[in-house]
Amino acid sequence: MADHPQTHSGRIAVVTGGGSGIGRAIAEGLAAAGALVAVLDANGNAAEETAGRIAATGRKAMAVTCDVSLWEDVAAAAREVSAGLGSADILVNNAGISPKHDGKPAPTLEMDPEEWAQVLAVNLTGAFHGVRAFGPAMAARGWGSIVNQSSVSAKRHIAFLGVHYPASKAGLIGMTKQLAGELGPSNINVNALAPGRIETPLMRGVNPEVNEAVRLDTPMRRLGTPEDVAAAALYLTSEAGHFVTGQVLDVAGGWMMS
């Protein structure tokens, strides 16, 4: 990894949901770019695995078991990261869920209200918890960078999702713009990513015909990779991307153009 541009040298980064898929690629990308990375995940073994993969490249990383929907967990994680690596410069609010039943989303008119509440708690409130726990040290230092993992589904109807998921992802966009205004004076940039269909464990179990239909409807004629999304996160959290704030960056091969 020595030849990877060291755009994040000396930075301390936190990636939620870093145990799998896009979050793992972002954690590994940040580490390769020189950051010390804290991998937070509700699945502690998955977090350990990502941190181990980073350590195997000679970089420093730590794993923290943390359910982002629980404020106590995130507040404790902030203390743990601060003691283990130092206070965070970069926060990537990436943890997210998209419940399916036999590969299909629950129809809204039959959805269990508890399922709605859980998706909002993880995907949207989890991001607020991250900002609330890690943001104050960024503001005190006068430099910070926050990326919220939204989705193309916040902006267009997608048939294979439950209503809670796009609702949570649209909430993240509103939160991103509000935070960009509020935290800009503290030299913290806040942006959202809106990935299209990305090949990760989250989308397995969906009918392959659905993914093929998305591929054919995508001008770049392929689904995205976790590394495609990581590259965008790296730019937004680098010094070079620091003047970019309050933006929603589609990473979707042209499936979404807004």
Ligand SMILES: NC(=O)c1ccc[n+]([C@@H]2O[C@H](COP(=O)([O-])OP(=O)(O)OC[C@H]3O[C@@H](n4cnc5c(N)ncnc54)[C@H](O)[C@@H]3O)[C@@H](O)[C@H]2O)c1
């Ligand atoms: N895969 C896609 O096509 C796609 C598209 C757009 C947006 N996204 C978003 O990107 C993010 C990552 O998705 P992915 O495809 O890599 O999913 P994934 O299922 O591969 O990984 C998600 C990770 O989040 C963790 N997680 C789940 N609930 C958590 C919680 N309460 N607290 C902490 N960690 C938790 C999981 O353990 C897992 O390691 C999600 O926010 C997702 O909504 C994904």
